[in-house]
Amino acid sequence: MRGAGWRLGGLILATLLVGSGCPVTPFDQSSQFSIVADADKKMCLEFQRLTDRERAAVASMNSDQLQQLLAVRVADADNDVPNTAGTVTLVDGNLRFEPRYPFSEGLTYDAVLRRSRIPGNDANMPDVLEGFGFESVPLESPTKVTHVYPSADELPVNLLKFYLHFSAPMSRGEAYQRIHLLDADGKEVADPFLELGEELWDPGLQRFTLLFDPGRIKRGLKPREEVGPVLEEGNRYTLVVDREWTDAAGYPLAAQVRKSFVALVPDEAPLDVNAWKIEPPQPGTREPLVVRFPEPLDHSLLERVVRVVDADDARIPGEVAITDGETCWRFRPERAWQAGEYHLVADTTLEDLAGNSIGRAFDVDVFEPVQKQIKTDLVVVPFAIGP
């Protein structure tokens, strides 16, 4: 229902359309209200057509009375939707509405000035009503999915997660509607993922962590007993990311993204650092130190929890690159390598694609104590760079 008090007779005198960051001049001279920027560059609504007598009268009104004089609300909202929060003040002889939060791009508002409430005005004086809005400006290039990890097309059947990387910040709240898992016939797999209202993003909303439902991975749990694991060995699947997923600016992605893969044997073994191959670089160069793993590891954890320290335990600064389908960790130091003893250090939280970590499987079979458990938080692998 339209707010009856707002658009009397459906009459809208003019519409101001101001693009984001645009100049503050009114859209056209017939507009009753103007859009101005305050000292903090926040867009405010102003009525600049008070008469001298009205100005003097408004100056004597208290803040509660001023709030009643000029109000703004979201256009086309239901009647019982409250007015937009903000404060009304007299600034340089003009009546200004400063919204509590910035006006939204792509949204229109209605403003009303109840002019009859200014002392001395005729009680029958009509309200000044006007719609105004702010155009949203699309990005120069649409947001893309830049990477999907793991990048391999053969993945363990007990795969725990995907990471989706985006070229620009995304929006929260629709992730699980926009991601699908299809089987080889193109049929959607029901409920494959752990859906968390909070959504697992990095702070910049450019990397999304998609967990498979752990109840269907972990052995011995009811979801898995009832409907089986999400993935079945030997079958092909396609992860689909909808183009309609909106970025932080409210625009859809550049294109739909599909990642096809085959589910292979389960990986239930913990990571064994003894199987890592370290290829030391030549001293005096900035060639990368290369560490090769017998299986792909978690891309994000590889970037964060593996590092190189010197014989004095001081961290060597440099850049990490993850290559070869996440089976290779390359570290290029800021300064040339010096001959000597070094240590490769990894947090034991480092995981493979199935959530097995260093010295510990994702789900430990406590009745078959074949896995030696590592109790420390770090593993240290010594290596030398020869003269």
Place this chain on the structure above:
Amino acid sequence: MFTRRILLLAALAATSAIAVGQAADLTAGMKKGTPELKSAGPATFAPQGILLVGDTTGATIYAIATGDKSAGSPSEPLKIEKIDEKIAGLLGTSPKEILINDLAVNPETGSTFLTVSRGRGPEATPVVVRVDSAGKLGEFSLQDVLYSSAPIPSAPEGSKARQEVTTDLQFTGGQVIVAGLSNEEFASQLRVIPFPFEKTAGGTSVEIWHAAHGKFETRSPVRTFAVFDVGGQPNVLAAYTCTPLVRFPLSDLKPGSKVKGTTIAELGNRNRPLDMIVYEKDGKDYLLMANSARGVMKVDVQKIDETDGITDAVRGGGTAGLPYDTIADLKGVVQLDKLDKDHALLLVQSESGSLNLESVQLP
């Protein structure tokens, strides 16, 4: 047999406050100012009108003295339809730019506090909206409030990408218990932070494990939980992300300990727990849990201390452990809290996608 009794969280909290001295002012030591929340996520109340809010982006738990006063007892059931649209209008934006992250009822006043994101991108503004017991809605200003905060250490070496997402928090017995989940490694993060917050402490992180059939163990993250009394001892009743319902004594949450929950119910496939409360009705104790797929479940926890834990596989759609009913009338419930001794307050997603805030009789 143990005597058992479920205490409402508020009652439990009140008991604790009495235990440390009735006059203890929980706002003592708080500073006056404007807490710089970067996000407003899970929320709950401590006694004396103190709102606890999890700020995942800012990796902090805030305690805010609301000074909330009662608007009087409601004469009729509370129902605010399309509350997302109303909040959007108040904040001058469209409903699609509003995310309601949690709701918490102040048990001392019946006011509801909603933690909201205005905007959905990384620049979203956190807002707290208050709905008084008469249903009047307005922004709760964080300007010049008494508050304190506790950091949640997010990552060593200041990683830019890792976050510990707070999924639930509760106040009990002078401490704040925070459940979280990492966006990288799969591990449980249950943190116990003494309250009032100390200057330095981010609390203790405890590993919570889950053993299926006494056999396969994982460090399973906790999705939602409630605290209640079993045989005079406070227990945490937790729903894991991998779905079982477990309990473990609060006293087990000690630094460096490895806590393994006792599975008391397996609530079935495709049943993702969202939120839970405990309550007493007609002298019996119940748990009310909102789920993503199976509606709202009412779990009879009378025999919780006699349940030894589920050790065998449950097949064929059956359930194990404590008996439960699915409340068919309650569909689309995404958040819930206890409004008073007879009512729950629900945030319900309607078929059109809009959100309603409504009170219902506790079933």
